[in-house]
Amino acid sequence: MRDFQAPGRSAIYASNGICATSHPLAAKVAVEMLEAGGNAVDAAIAGAVLLGICEPQMTGIGGDCFALIKPAGEERIVALNGSGRAPKAYSAQAMRDRGLAAVPLRGVDPVTVPGAMDAFCRLSTDWGKLGLDRVLAPAIRYADEGVPVAPRVAFDWAADGPELSGDARKFYLLNGEIPKLGQTFRAPGQAEVLRRVAREGRAGFYEGEVAEDMVNSLRAMGGLHTMEDFAATACTYTDPVAGDYKGVDLVEHPPNGQGATAILMLNILKHFDLAAMDPFGTQRAHIEAEAAKLAYDARDRFIAEAAPRLDHMLSPETAARLAALIDPKRAMASAAPLTEAVHKDTIYITVVDRDRMAVSLIYSIFWGFGAGIASQKFGINFQNRGAGFTLQAGHPNEAGGGKRPMHTIIPGMLRKNGKVIMPFGVMGGAYQPCGHARFVTNMVDYGLDSQAAIDAPRCFSGAEGMLVESGYSPQVRAELAAMGHQVALSPDPIGGAQSILIDDSGILIGASDPRKDGCALGY
Structure with missing residues (x-):
């Protein structure tokens, strides 16, 4: 039990359903969907799409998503990959010929086709109960009426707003200025897009006037995108990957997501007696850091859409060999330079309903405000997921036409004795596998x-x-520096997590990260 005289928050206990996410309006809307007879999929879609209005620097309909779903009355976990692909004409060689060593982080070069809207339509059709018109109604209303800028959103907007260019400045600034705490942000163009999707399904986004707006806007900036690229967008069902940690299975999305990195990291940490260490002391932080360096180096070598060496990455033998490289008293240099861009902006939402369907969904435009550009008519902010590719010739994750890049966003679930006990996620770009392991x-x-x-x-x-x-003491920071770590206080909170425990008693217990504006709500 927590100390009620110390700052903090209680977990949320409920019997019928819970949503945990990073903005309270989205949590409220999700619970309202459950109360109206919808299921966890309906609630997760409603909340996630609204988050694109509440937290536009983090996510939006120009981005991608991944979802794990536990159907009601079952313990199997279904994975849906809603990440988009590079345009067919995309070429690593062409970028190398321009003198580029990496895909640029901003502008038109890193823009991949948005995959999230196709995934939301597919989820609604395959698993939902209420239909897209009812599920999208709250986001349409809030996009039209506006949402007050919340504290963490204002903090992020101030940092990311200067990256906006062209038409994006018209849609995501207020009279040319970065919105401040409490000011109202409206997105009537996105409301119109969502109305069309509510009427027409995915065709309202990937065909017709909305797709033309996106394609014409991108091509005007030198993009290679075509109407055919958008029309061909299709999410895919895949089989999750899992790894055991002391009797608990961590279930993750397979590549092109980086979830296998978290499993490898836990496999490395098995070789150390973490329980004997101070949870927030020097030794645990050091061992975790070293395991992260090794696991992320493997990620950068092996994670791609095809990921031909995934079995090697997940094998206990690989973890044992990597664990043997860790010096308990001294930090190693970075295992290898990162070969793709990483950043920290995304949203996560989890919902469990009264029938114990569980959804773990993560939705992002990658960096703050993605590519920093938006479509001319509807103001759709484009993601910069192409920055997740490498330009290294022959690498499995080499940029190429029609390919999906290595993706940082990973929804998670925990399973024990064959039973799903917790959907959860930890936002934070590259931090996410380390966040899952921690x-x-x-x-x-x-x-x-x-x-x-x-x-x-x-x-x-x-x-x-x-x-x-x-939260780490000056003494711990000094001891880590003495071990060779390049220690600095983080300028931002690291990550942001949400979870729902399906307790043995049948009660649901929601937890939400105070690093964000959100909360867990139940009924």
Whole structure:
């Protein structure tokens, strides 16, 4: 039980259904969908699409999504890949011929075709109960009427707003200025797009006037995108991958997502007695950082749409060999330079309904405001997922026409004794696999409940060195630096998590990260 005299928040207990996500309006709308007779899929779509209006710097209909679904009355987990592809004419060689060593982070070059809207339509058709018209109605209303800018959203907007260019400045600034806390943001163009999708399904987005707006806008900026690229967009069902950690299975999306990285990281951490370490002390932070370096190096070598060496990455033998490289007293240099861009902007939503259908869904435009550009008529903000490709010739993740890039966003689920016990996710770009591993070890090795596991301080050793949150003491930071880590206080909160525990008693327990504006709500 938490200390009620200390700052913090309680987990949410409910019997019928819970949503946990990063903005309270989205959580409210999701619960309203459940109360209206919808299921977890209806609620997750309604909340996720609204998050594109509440947190436009994080996500939107110009982005991608991934989902894990546990059907009602079953324990199987279904994975849906809603990530879009590069245009057919995309070419790594052409970019190398321009003198580029990496796909640019902003502008038209990194824009891949949005995949999320196709996935939402497919999810609604295959699994939903209410239909797209009812599910999209709240987002349409809020896009028309507007949403007050929330505290964390204002913080992010101030940092990411300067990256907006061209028409995006018209749609995502207010009178040319970055919106401030409490100001109202409206997106009437997106409301019209959503009305068309509600009437016509995916054709309202990937064909006709909306698709023409996106294609013409991109081509005017030098893009290679065509109407055929948009019309051909199709999400795909895949089989999840899983790994055991001390009796709990971590279930992840397969590549092109990076979920296998979290499984490899836990497989490495099995070789160390984490439970004997101070959960927020120097040794645990050091071992986790070293495991992350090794797991992420494997990710950069092997994760791609095809991922021909996935079995090698997930094998216990690989983890054992990597664990043997870790010096308990000294930090290694980065295992290898990162070969693709990483950043920290996305949203996550999870819903469990009264029939115990569970949805774990993550939805993103990648960097803050994605590519920083938007369509001319409807103001659709384009993602920069193409920056997840490498330009290294012959690499499995080499940029190419019709390919999906390596993706950072990963929804998760936990399973015990064959039973799904928790959908969860940890936002934060590259941090996500490390965040999944820390969330699991916080609970399994240290006995923290889900809310405490989310609240606890974080650190991450990545391309920018070892970033630690202010929850780590100056002594721990000094000891980590003495071990060779390039330690710095993180300028931003690291990640943002949400989870719902399906308790043995049948009660649902929702937890939500105070690093975001959101909450868990139930009924």
